[in-house]
Amino acid sequence: MGLHIIVPIKYVPDIERVKFDVEKGRIDRSSAPGEINPFDLHALEAAVQIKERLGGSITVVSMGPPQAEAALRDAISRGADRAILLTDERFAGADTLATSYTLACALKKLQPFDLVICGEKTVDGDTGQVGPELAEHLGLPHVSYVSEIRDVSRDGILVVVDMGRSYYLVKLRMPALIVVTKDVNKPRLPTLRDKLRARRAKVEIWNADVLADIADMSRFGYIGSPTTVHRITFPEERGRKARIFTGVNAIEELLKVLEVVLKW
């Protein structure tokens, strides 16, 4: 029997193409096409590589607007077997606590599973909190910043963890949750055949009612989110206008700067 691996993914706007209206303090997400959060591709690839070795199945789960179905279809083309979209007005406006709680409820519905693999963070929210919060809600052992997966079996997974100053070898008992960095692998591109297959695949749509029997619905969405953004500003450009040194004296000028900065 192979492993059942779950990969939570997020549908995010292509960050290079999002328009930021500095004057109105608004983010226009509609200006950018969506995609799978790039960090999540490494989580999915890690799951696919484990499945290739040990067999089993991969379920991808995403919470988001109906358009997020595109990201799930992309995940299918990259090797996921089953895709679930959690979409409901009642899920909207969630911070990381409400998001992780909602995902935890969905994952309980998907039991039994052996391993949950998350990406390091998202390019929009940029918190990296949902993975460890999800582990806590589910009572699973977890490690973040996994840079290498050394070995996987039914009982456990052996990984290398980046703890800031050093790397450590850590063993987790299954079921477990790991948060992987971009070091863990190089995601492959789906083939045209995979893409065509994914186009016909089914994406299951779950609303809040599907989770109602096990969930405290007051912990979903905006209502269940203790943090709120009450203002958005834009980073100051700091008025840095590079003084450009040119000509024969450029090196000389730069050295003068270095002398001051480094207090030579």
Add this chain to the structure above:
Amino acid sequence: MVKHYSGVMVIGEQHEGIIHPVTFELLGKGRSIADKLGCKLYGALLGYRIKELAKELIFYGADEVFVFDHPSLKYFDPVRYKHNLVKLIKEVKPELVLVGATNIGRSLAPRIAAALNTGLTADCIDIQVDENGDIVQIRPAFTGNIIAHIKTRTRPVMATVRYKIMRPLKRDTSRKGRVIEVDVEDIGDTGITIISKVKDKEVSIADADVIVACGKGLKKPEDIKMIEELAKLLGGVVGCSKPLVDEGWMSRDHQVGFSGNVVKPRLYIACGISGSPQHLAGMRDSEVIVAINLDPSAPIFRFADYGIVGDLYEVIPKLIKEIKRRKLNHERGDSK
């Protein structure tokens, strides 16, 4: 009577008996918030054979320090650390809990927040108390394109805070405070076993004062030697942009950017780096930025203080030669 949430608590971080400097920065910020709110500043430190370190947190501003010293806490196990800290927070009931936005803090804080069912704001660059006495957490989002001001309606308010942003107080060994040794409960098997240290990082780029970074302007991996030589002469370390890591020329330990390391050195020299948003998000807060690039329209120049429009293959060797000459003169001068 129900005890009200009061006080600011800083969760300290130590690595092999050395306190991570972000701990002192958080104590500096925590002290000013505690003074503003008129409450105590607590510190917490976990590890093994670290009792002696606890007083350092007092010297940097804490009123009371809770120290968890136990063999089971020698290495960072998120479940064990969480268990002890959740117990402490439930007892002490601080209004605000600050954790360093390091790899350890970003793994630990969310588990604590979820266990307490409270809000957590990631990677803050400032924490303020507004005119209503509310705690406002300020953080970049969307790869650094916006700054969000966030309030939390549950208690404690929790935040992870970026390294090198807050200013520590001056170490004052005359400061008085209380060190409280907590009875550590060994919770047995957590499902996590730290087997061994694999290796230390090649560089700790987040700690560096001087970084000389290279990007796609570099033509071949051997040329990193030249960047290394310059970095060494300036007492710094080598950084790089993402493409060089993707090419396998350098390890991610050296990568500066949104998906690598966020740095804030005194001096950042960007050589042959055009300045993609993903790179800028990792170094734009450096104190002094110097850019060397062939293309005068490269975005990096808009974020730099000084620049040379030119070929790094001409500029850097000249710079190296000149620094060496000066150092030599300097030494001769000293020996006179």
